[in-house]
Amino acid sequence: MISRDEVLELKIESVAFEGKSIARVDGFVVFVAGGVPGDVVKARVYKKKKDYAEAKIVEILSPSAHRVEAPCDYFGYCGGCRWQHLDYAEQLRFKRQHVIDALERTGGLKIEVDPIIGAEEVYRYRNKIEVTFSGRPYWIHEGDPATVALGFHAPGRFDKTIDIRHCHLADENINAILNWFREAIDPQSNINREFELTIYDSMQHAGLLRFLTIRKSFDSGEYMVNLVVLEEEERIGRLAEMLHRDLPFVSTFATIVNRSRAQIATGEVGRVHFGSGYITEKLGKYRFRISPLSFFQTNTLQAEKLYGAALEGVGQKQEVIYDLYSGTGSISIYLSDIAEKVYGFELIESAVKDAEENSRLNGVSNVRFFRTDLLDLFKGSDPVGNFGGLGIPEPDLILLDPPRSGLHPKIASNLHLLGAQKIVYVSCNPMTQARDVKEIVSHGYALVSSQPVDMFPQTYHIENVLTLRKV
Numbered sequence: 138m139i140s141r142d143e144v145l146e147l148k149i150e151s152v153a154f155e156g157k158s159i160a161r162v163d164g165f166v167v168f169v170a171g172g173v174p175g176d177v178v179k180a181r182v183y184k185k186k187k188d189y190a191e192a193k194i195v196e197i198l199s200p201s202a203h204r205v206e207a208p209c210d211y212f213g214y215c216g217g218c219r220w221q222h223l224d225y226a227e228q229l230r231f232k233r234q235h236v237i238d239a240l241e242r243t244g245g246l247k248i249e250v251d252p253i254i255g256a257e258e259v260y261r262y263r264n265k266i267e268v269t270f271s272g273r274p275y276w277i278h279e280g281d282p283a284t285v286a287l288g289f290h291a292p293g294r295f296d297k298t299i300d301i302r303h304c305h306l307a308d309e310n311i312n313a314i315l316n317w318f319r320e321a322i323d324p325q326s327n328i329n330r331e332f333e334l335t336i337y338d339s340m341q342h343a344g345l346l347r348f349l350t351i352r353k354s355f356d357s358g359e360y361m362v363n364l365v366v367l368e369e370e371e372r373i374g375r376l377a378e379m380l381h382r383d384l385p386f387v388s389t390f391a392t393i394v395n396r397s398r399a400q401i402a403t404g405e406v407g408r409v410h411f412g413s414g415y416i417t418e419k420l421g422k423y424r425f426r427i428s429p430l431s432f433f434q435t436n437t438l439q440a441e442k443l444y445g446a447a448l449e450g451v452g453q454k455q456e457v458i459y460d461l462y463s464g465t466g467s468i469s470i471y472l473s474d475i476a477e478k479v480y481g482f483e484l485i486e487s488a489v490k491d492a493e494e495n496s497r498l499n500g501v502s503n504v505r506f507f508r509t510d511l512l513d514l515f516k517g518s519d520p521v522g523n524f525g526g527l528g529i530p531e532p533d534l535i536l537l538d539p540p541r542s543g544l545h546p547k548i549a550s551n552l553h554l555l556g557a558q559k560i561v562y563v564s565c566n567p568m569t570q571a572r573d574v575k576e577i578v579s580h581g582y583a584l585v586s587s588q589p590v591d592m593f594p595q596t597y598h599i600e601n602v603l604t605l606r607k608v
C-alpha cells in the first residue's frame with residue numbers, strides 16, 4: 138500500500154488533463170506533476186486518496202526521449218504553459234488523443250479523427266497578453282526582493298501574482314511594453330518618483346493600476362496598450378506621453394476604467410491618450426477592428442487554420458447558415474462567401490456592435506446579427522416558431538462555437554428541431570463537445586469528421602471542429 142511521504146520509483150505512462158502525468162503502482166493511479174511519458178522518476182507522495190495518489194518529482198532517474206528543456210524561468214510556477222517540457226510532436230499527439238478519448242468515453246462515439254493541424258510558431262504566437270498589477274508578489278525563490286509585481290496569477294493562489302519579466306508566448310515588443318510598466322511601478326524608479334503610481338488593492342478597494350492589456354496585429358504590426366485603472370486621472374495622460382516617447386512602436390493607448398470590486402480586466406473605455414483607440418487585424422482576406430474591449434482569437438495565425446477547418450466542414454455553398462454564439466462575427470464573416478445568407482446570434486451587445494462594424498469594414502452585406510440569449514430561443518415548446526418570429530428562413534447549416542461549458546442541455550436537445558442538413562461544431566473543450574454531440578446524434582445526426590487544431594502550443598488546450606450530417 139502507498140502511504141503519504143513515501144518516495145516511489147515510477148515510470149510515467151501518459152499525460153492527464155491540466156498538465157499532470159500518470160504513473161501506476163500495481164494498477165493504482167499516481168498523478169505526477171511535471172512528468173513526461175517515458176520518464177523514470179523518484180517521486181514523493183504528498184496526497185493519498187482512495188482511488189489515486191499525487192506525487193511530486195524528487196529526481197529524474199532516466200528522462201523520456203520526449204523531454205525537452207523548458208525555456209521559461211517561470212515554468213512550473215506559472216499556470217500558463219504546462220507542457221513546455223514536452224516536445225511539440227508529442228504535445229500534438231496527446232492533444233489528438235484527448236479528442237479521441239473524449240469522443241469515445243464521454244460521447245460513446247467512434248470516428249477516425251483527422252491528423253491534428255499543428256502550429257508553425259510554437260512560441261511568440263499570442264496577439265494579446267493580460268497582466269495584473271499587484272502589491273502581493275508570489276515569491277519563487279526565498280528572499281526574492283520584489284515588493285510589487287506585474288504578471289500572471291500563481292495557480293491556486295489568486296491573491297498572489299508572479300512577476301513576469303519575459304513571457305515566451307509573446308514577442309519582444311510586447312515584452313518591452315510589459316517591462317516598461319514594470320519599471321514604472323518599481324518604487325525606486327524615476328517614473329514612479331514622478332507619478333507616484335499606486336497599485337490597486339482589492340481589500341481596500343483603493344489604488345490606481347489594476348491590469349495591463351497589450352495587443353498586437355500580426356498583419357499591420359500595430360500595438361495597442363490598455364491600462365485598466367480604478368479612476369481616470371490626469372497623470373495617466375502624462376504617463377502615456379512618456380510611453381509614446383520611450384516606445385514609439387506603440388500605436389495606440391487607451392484607459393479602461395473599472396470602478397467595481399470585481400477583479401476583471403474590463404470596464405468602460407476611458408480616454409484614448411494617443412492613436413486611434415483600436416488596431417486592425419486580418420484573417421484570410423478579411424479585416425477586423427479590435428477595440429479595447431473586443432474579443433478576438435488570441436492566436437491569429439492558427440485562427441485562420443481553425444476557420445479554414447470550419448470552412449472545410451461547411452463544404453459546398455449553402456443557402457442559409459446560422460452562426461450560433463457568433464461573438465464579434467469573425468466566423469460569420471469568414472463564411473459569408475460560401476452562403477447566400479448568414480445569421481449570427483450573440484448575447485453580448487458590444488460584441489454584436491463589433492460584428493456589425495466588422496461586416497461593414499469588409500463590405501459584407503449578406504450577414505445579419507441578432508442580440509439574443511440563445512436559451513430564450515431554444516426553450517419552450519416551439520423553438521422553430523421562436524426563430525421564425527425573427528422573420529428569417531430556416532437554416533441549411535448550423536455553425537456552433539459556444540463557450541468552454543458547451544451547449545445548454547435544452548439547446549443540445551432541441552437543436553435538431555431547426556432541421557439543418559449539416560452542423561459544424563467548433564469547440565475549445567472536447568469533453569463538453571462530446572457530451573453535446575452525443576445528444577445531437579441521438580436526434581438523427583451522424584458524425585462526418587473531426588478536425589483538431591492546435592491554437593495554444595505549450596498548453597494542454599485543444600480546439601476541435603466536428604461536422605455532422607442529418608441522417
Ligand code: SAH
Nearest residue numbers: 462463464465467483484510511538539540
Ligand atoms: N465565434 C465567436 C466566438 C465565440 S465565443 C468569434 O469568433 O468571435 C462564445 C460566445 O458565446 C461569446 O461571445 C458569448 O458572449 C456568447 N454566448 C454565451 N452564452 C450565450 C447565450 N446564452 N446566448 C447567446 N450567446 C451566448
